Amino acid sequence: MLKTTINLEPGKKVYFASDQHFGAPDPKQSKLREERFIRWMDEIKHDAQVLFLMGDLFDFWHEWKHVIPKGYVRVLGKIAELKDRGIHIYFFVGNHDLWMKDYLEEEIGCTVFYKKQYFEMGGKQFLLAHGDGLGPGDKGYKRMKKVFTNPVAQWFFKW
Template sequence: MQLPIGKKVYFSSDNHLGAPTPELSKPRELKFIAWLEEVKQDAAAIFLLGDLFDFWFEYKHVVPKGFVRVLGKLAEIRDSGIPIYFFVGNHDLWMDDYFEKELNIPVYHKPQEFTFNKKKFLIGHGDGLGPGDKGYKRMKKVFTNPFSKWLYRWLHPDIGVALAQHLSVKNKLISGDDDAKFLGEENEWLAQYAKRKLETTHYDFFIFGHRHLPMNIKVGENSTYFNLGDWINYYTYGVFDGENFEVKKFKN
C-alpha cells in the first residue's frame, strides 16, 4: 500500500477490556473509543494487535456480552472505508469469524507481512514467539486444538465465560503474561525472534504487543522492533507516517 499524502497507519494492542471487572474497565474502554475517534481523521489503516478483550470465546450462536461501544465504533470506522486488521492475542485466541462477518474486519492468528511506502513490516501479537516460554507454548497448543474448542463449547456460556475470566486473571501460565519488566535488549525474546527472522528475510519494522511495555530496540542495521505497550498502564499506540514509526502516548 502506498499511503496517500497526509495519511497514517495506526497500531494498538493489549486493551484487556473487561478486566478486572466490566465496571473498572469502562473508563479504559471510553478512552480507547476516544482514540479511535481521533485517529480515524487521518488513518489509512488501523491494526489491532490482540488482547482487545481480556477474554473472548465464540460459541456457535453466542459471543460474550458487553463492549458494545467499542464494537459500534469499529463498525462505524470500517463502514467509512478505513481498513481494520485484527490479530488475536493470548486472551482472545478463541476468536473465530464474528469480526469478519459482522464488522468486515479480517482476523489473523499468526504474524503477517505488510508493506507501506516500500517499508516492510512483520506484525503480530507476539505470544509464543522466540525462545523460552515453553510452558505457555504447550498450553497454547492445547487451547487452540480444535477438539479442545469443541469440548469447551459444550459448557453453558454462563459457566464457560465465568471460568475463563477467572483463569485469565489468576493463572499466569494460561494467560502467557509475564510480569511487565524490561529484561534488557539481549533478553527480550521478541527482539531475539526478530533477529532470527532477519537471517532469512529483511523487515524494516517488527511490530508486536503482548509484553505490555513500550519498547524500541534496534535488531539490525536498518531494522527495529517496536512493542506497543498497553492500555492499562501506558495508553500507548504506534503510528507510521509513511517514513517513520513511533510509539506515542494517548493523552486525552
C-alpha cells in the same frame, strides 16, 4: 507466507493498538478504559487509513457459532464505524482472544490474522504479530497454547 501491500494515501496515517484487555480487572474499570479507547478512535478517524489491532482487545473472548461475549458493544460499534468510513482494520488474534472465530470478519469486515503477517507500507517491510509464544523458551506456555487452540479442546470448552 504472503505479504500484504498497503499503498498509503497522502495525509493518511497508520495506527496501532494492542492489549486493551477489555473486561479486566472488573466491569467498572474496564468501562473507563473502553471510553478512553473510543475517544481515541474518534480522534484518529479523520486521518487514519489503517488501524492494526494487535491482539488482546478483550481480556477473554470465546465466540460460539451464534453467540459472542456480552458487552463491548460500544467498542465493537466504533470499530464498525471506522470500517464503514473506509479505514482498513486488521486484527491479530492474541492469547486472550484465541477463540475468536469469524465475528469480526463477517459482522464488521475486519481482516483477522491468527499468525504473524508480513506487510509493506510506504516502501518499508513490516513483520507484525501479537507476539505471544514467538520467541525462544517459555515451553510451558507454548504447550498450553497448543491445548487451547486444539479444535477438540475448544469443542469440549464450548459445551
